[in-house]
Amino acid sequence: QVQLMESGGGSVQAGGSLRLSCVASRRTYCMGWFRQSQGNEREGVAAIDSEGTASYPESAKGRFTISKDNAKNTLYLQIDNLKPEDTAMYYCAADNLPRCTYCTGGSCYTLTNIPPTAHYTVDYWGKGTLVNVSS
Numbered sequence: 001q002v003q004l005m006e007s008g009g010g011s012v013q014a015g016g017s018l019r020l021s022c023v024a025s026r027r028t029y030c031m032g033w034f035r036q037s038q039g040n041e042r043e044g045v046a047a048i049d050s051e052g053t054a055s056y057p058e059s060a061k062g063r064f065t066i067s068k069d070n071a072k073n074t075l076y077l078q079i080d081n082l083k084p085e086d087t088a089m090y091y092c093a094a095d096n097l098p099r100c101t102y103c104t105g106g107s108c109y110t111l112t113n114i115p116p117t118a119h120y121t122v123d124y125w126g127k128g129t130l131v132n133v134s135s
Helices: none
Strands: 004-007 010-013 018-024 030-036 043-049 064-069 074-079 088-095 101-104 107-110 129-134
Touching: 004 088, 018 030, 018 088, 018 129, 030 064, 030 074, 043 064, 043 074
Parallel strands: 010 129
Antiparallel strands: 004 018, 018 074, 030 043, 030 088, 064 074, 088 129, 101 107
């Protein structure tokens, strides 16, 4: 079992920055950040594997930076140039996927873009931290 505790959310104005943190009770092969805004499905934002290789879906490239401190078992998400559409609950995830890669049906996906049709269940979730961006 892995416990995940997020922090760092809050209310900010558009154009600002935030750094979210997630403390894990132990390491896993893969960790990531997801977000869910009201009325929308949860979407992947960033993932990082045990070697520190980061991956982002196209929609998150440029303003989101994932990193981790292995000594502290802490995962981070830096979000720059925040926009109102970034308003969401941000969730930390941990999974035992090697290299954050899941392969099924001849295709391979990173943790953050596994399609719903794959029926994949992420191993562990935090309770989330709320980010609210005002214009």
